[in-house]
Amino acid sequence: MEINEKTVTEEHHGERLDKWVNYQISELSRTRIQDMIKDAMVTVNGRKVKPNYRVNTNDHIIVKVSEPEPLDVKPENIPLDIIFEDDQLLVVNKPRGMVVHPAPGHVSGTLVNALVYHCKDLSGINGVARPGIVHRIDKDTSGLLVVAKTDQAHQSLASQLKAKTTHRIYQAIVHGVVSHDKGTIEAPIGRDEKDRKKMAVTHQNSKDAVTHFTVEERFAKYTFVRCQLETGRTHQIRVHMDYIGHPVAGDPKYGPKKTLDIDGQALHASELGFRHPVTDLFITFSAPLPKDMNDLLNKLRERG
CATH class of the missing domain: 3.30.2350.10 (Pseudouridine synthase)
Known part of the structure; x- marks a missing residue:
């Protein structure tokens, strides 16, 4: 269960509660949010309200998000263009049209399905649906991604991305x-x-x-x-x-x-560079433009 607590700012005064929650937690659909409000998973100043409630400045809102049902990520023998691999990580050149990880509507044919088939171990920090995934690129964008095999590698790479020290x-x-x-x-x-x-x-x-x-x-x-x-x-x-x-x-x-x-x-x-999580050497990789x-x-x- 994930609990989000926020206070309504003046700029959102008068907005519908379901719209406000959707703005704060964009991955939730309006339909799901409305169901959550009806089930008192969303409360305003400690009390249950209706989905069409209009929020007021300084309203204290608590949103309880239950964990989604885990997706069954099945290994799939999909060819991977692996640029680099060792016991800590691998760098993959993702083709245009491939989704990075499973989600409703895309449960197979993703990069993660291919990775689970290729690797015995991947970092578990992002959960069962996104093993090893440190960062993403859009489905219809091609190019380089780094994938973590260990939690140590994942934490190091995520910290570098947050500190803006990677080369992209x-x-x-x-x-x-x-x-x-x-x-x-x-x-x-x-x-x-x-x-x-x-x-x-x-x-x-x-x-x-x-x-x-x-x-x-x-x-x-x-x-x-x-x-x-x-x-x-x-x-x-x-x-x-x-x-x-x-x-x-x-x-x-x-x-x-x-x-x-x-x-x-x-x-x-086309280019991706970062410090290796174990050796601390800065390494850079490149991938040529795709044929299209x-x-x-x-x-x-x-x-x-």
């Missing part, structure tokens, strides 16, 4: 011609209030986010860029590039419908 480079094809050769996007990211499945640049319940970009190649209507993450917010590059008017090509969530012919966003995690992105770049070059 992405390459992307974006809409429009980026005028500056390089730049830094420093804009906080939080849940989009109009669409809870999206993130947005916002100052409401947001976290700081910094992306550095460099132009690698310009075309008539597109630009090939290199992005370095200083922070690692959900959909960070996709949100930041859209924010400056250059959404990632093929992005179904943040980009235009008329785009390049690619199944998913043209975004690839290379083909797109060649077509853009042919167009002139």
Whole structure:
């Protein structure tokens, strides 16, 4: 049982309780939240209320979230592109279209299903549904992920991510011609209030986010860029590039419908560096662009 306690701030005064809880705990659906409120798993100032209750400034709200039923993660003999492996961790080049870990609607064919088949032992810090998973990349983004085999490795890698000492480079094809050769996007990211499945640049319940970009190649209507993450917010590059008017090509969530012919966003995690949890040596790995992105770049070059 996970217990969340929060006090309503002035900016949310008058909001429906179920909407407020959904904003605070975005992974919960509105339907589930409403059921939780009816079952008194959500209380306001120590008492049971209705889902349509309007919250007031300084209301003290307690949300009790029961643990979900554990997913039965079955080992699957799915080929893995393993860049590096030792007894502490492995670095994998994930293909576009592969989900990282099982979730409702994606219980098989995930990276975790493949990892459980490949490895006897994986870190258990993130539970049975996400063994070894320290960080994620989106289903339709390709590229490098580090996976922890031991809890020691997991804790070390997670600490490095939190301290912003890892090295993470992405390459992307974006809409429009980026005028500056390089730049830094420093804009906080939080849940989009109009669409809870999206993130947005916002100052409401947001976290700081910094992306550095460099132009690698310009075309008539597109630009090939290199992005370095200083922070690692959900959909960070996709949100930041859209924010400056250059959404990632093929992005179904943040980009235009008329785009390049690619199944998913043209975004690839090409470099990953971190300190090894045992040797403390800083190691860096790279993965070449996948064929679909290379083909797109060649077509853009042919167009002139």
